[in-house]
Amino acid sequence: MSADADVVVAGGGPAGLQFAREIASRSEYSVTVLEANDRLSDNDKSTGGTFDQVIERYGIPDSVVMAENEDVVFEAPGASSRLPIPGYVLDFPAFLEFLGEDAESHGAEIRTGARVAEPVVERGRVVGVEYWDDGEKRRFDADLVVDATGPRAVLAKQLDMFDPASAQRGIGKEYEVRGRYDLDSMLFRFDHEVAPGGYAWTFPAGDDVFKVGICWIEDFYDTHRAPDDGTIDEYVAEWLTRDPRWEAEDRRAVHAGDAVSNNSINQRATDGLVAVGDAVSSINPLFGEGIRPGMESAEMAANVALAALDRGDTSRERLSVYEDAWNDEKGLQWRIQRIVCELLYDFTPEQQRRFVTSAGRLSDAQVGRLQAYELTVGDYLDLYPFDPSDLSKLPAIARHV
Numbered sequence: 001m002s003a004d005a006d007v008v009v010a011g012g013g014p015a016g017l018q019f020a021r022e023i024a025s026r027s028e029y030s031v032t033v034l035e036a037n038d039r040l041s042d043n044d045k046s047t048g049g050t051f052d053q054v055i056e057r058y059g060i061p062d063s064v065v066m067a068e069n070e071d072v073v074f075e076a077p078g079a080s081s082r083l084p085i086p087g088y089v090l091d092f093p094a095f096l097e098f099l100g101e102d103a104e105s106h107g108a109e110i111r112t113g114a115r116v117a118e119p120v121v122e123r124g125r126v127v128g129v130e131y132w133d134d135g136e137k138r139r140f141d142a143d144l145v146v147d148a149t150g151p152r153a154v155l156a157k158q159l160d161m162f163d164p165a166s167a168q169r170g171i172g173k174e175y176e177v178r179g180r181y182d183l184d185s186m187l188f189r190f191d192h193e194v195a196p197g198g199y200a201w202t203f204p205a206g207d208d209v210f211k212v213g214i215c216w217i218e219d220f221y222d223t224h225r226a227p228d229d230g231t232i233d234e235y236v237a238e239w240l241t242r243d244p245r246w247e248a249e250d251r252r253a254v255h256a257g258d259a260v261s262n263n264s265i266n267q268r269a270t271d272g273l274v275a276v277g278d279a280v281s282s283i284n285p286l287f288g289e290g291i292r293p294g295m296e297s298a299e300m301a302a303n304v305a306l307a308a309l310d311r312g313d314t315s316r317e318r319l320s321v322y323e324d325a326w327n328d329e330k331g332l333q334w335r336i337q338r339i340v341c342e343l344l345y346d347f348t349p350e351q352q353r354r355f356v357t358s359a360g361r362l363s364d365a366q367v368g369r370l371q372a373y374e375l376t377v378g379d380y381l382d383l384y385p386f387d388p389s390d391l392s393k394l395p396a397i398a399r400h401v
């Protein structure tokens with residue numbers, strides 16, 4: 001059967017759209033994105049906090065940036081530290097629309113309302129996908145298939161490349177609010193009273209608008225929640241009203257979703273297919289930052305895919321250069337940070353206080369490494385608030401080593 005396009009991408013989030021942008025803007029290969037939602041902007045789960053590595057490297061325009069800040073504040077009960085990390089808050093739905101329009105302007109096709117159901121595998125190689133379109137199941141063949149369906153990992157899961165059920169699950173909920181916000185920083189608070197087993201945040205989002213949210217990791221939430229606690233909505237509502245530094249007038253939007261992560265060292269390529277972004281757990285397992293690594297994984301995969309398409313060889317052997325590149329660049333840090341995650345969200349309040357205090361003592365060079373996820377062993381030791389109770393966590397940590 002002749003291919004319907006050279007490349008088909010399942011999923012139009014940051015990773016899938018960046019992959020399509022890379023292929024369409026750097027080659028003559030045809031690329032089609034199949035997105036389940038009716039509009040790209042319907043994927044509005046994310047807070048959209050991001051950094052220079054995304055804005056500058058991927059040419060993100062000011063029009064989709066809601067706010068720009070000079071620093072990040074870490075807080076815990078009894079401690080507060082300001083870290084000189086410039087950041088941006090994106091209008092996430094508008095950001096996705098921009099990525100889609102830009103990909104289209106370079107010749108990519110974006111089909112919305114197209115839910116991918118399964119890979120088409122012939123003689124052991126992925127040759128296309130089946131997808132639902134207007135109640136009808138259709139087939140789309142391509143020389144290269146990309147799974148970018150986010151934490152559902154629709155294709156990677158069926159191909160036994162990544163099983164989201166075996167990974168750690170976090171959930172997050174955020175209100176976008178109009179009102180008074182006295183800070184000009186992205187604020188992260190580590191405090192089990194506010195966000196048991198996770199963290200709370202507030203981000204500025206333009207004139208008289210801010211975002212306020214809570215996320216937690218299910219395992220640690222169960223350990224640290226109050227016996228009579230309520231829903232995540234109640235936690236967000238409480239976080240919104242408990243602090244005099246901000247005051248809500250009305251709620252403009254609600255964003256929510258889950259984040260599924262392991263140490264990211266997963267199979268990323270098979271014959272005829274690569275997986276990018278959260279479909280193969282590229283999200284940082286410590287802080288849940290997923291836009292930057294998702295787009296980076298897309299760029300890495302596209303570099304390898306373009307060379308493979310040029311040679312007419314999209315075998316696993318050729319495509320796994322992408323998997324090796326990811327593991328070389330991110331694998332070790334993501335693995336360590338998966339372990340640190342096991343500790344951080346289970347800290348006692350005193351450890352949370354000491355961790356935030358230590359973060360405030362990092363040198364500028366160390367802060368740079370923290371932001372780039374390139375911490376050294378010495379940096380981790382400077383940050384780590386050891387407590388004898390940590391010894392009881394060794395069996396859980398050993399699993400990750």
Ligand SMILES: Cc1cc2nc3c(=O)[nH]c(=O)nc-3n(C[C@H](O)[C@H](O)[C@H](O)COP(=O)(O)OP(=O)(O)OC[C@H]3O[C@@H](n4cnc5c(N)ncnc54)[C@H](O)[C@@H]3O)c2cc1C
Binds near residue numbers: 012172257277
């Ligand atoms: C509450 C919350 C807040 C967050 N805040 C931040 C933040 O501030 N900064 C940050 O960097 N990261 C944040 N993240 C994480 C970040 O949003 C994700 O890591 C990132 O969106 C992953 O991009 P992706 O393209 O891999 O997947 P996704 O964004 O999940 O996109 C996947 C796309 O695939 C589509 N899809 C799914 N199934 C199918 C199918 N069967 N067929 C076709 N299409 C399909 C989906 O509709 C979606 O559009 C947050 C996550 C949550 C849940």
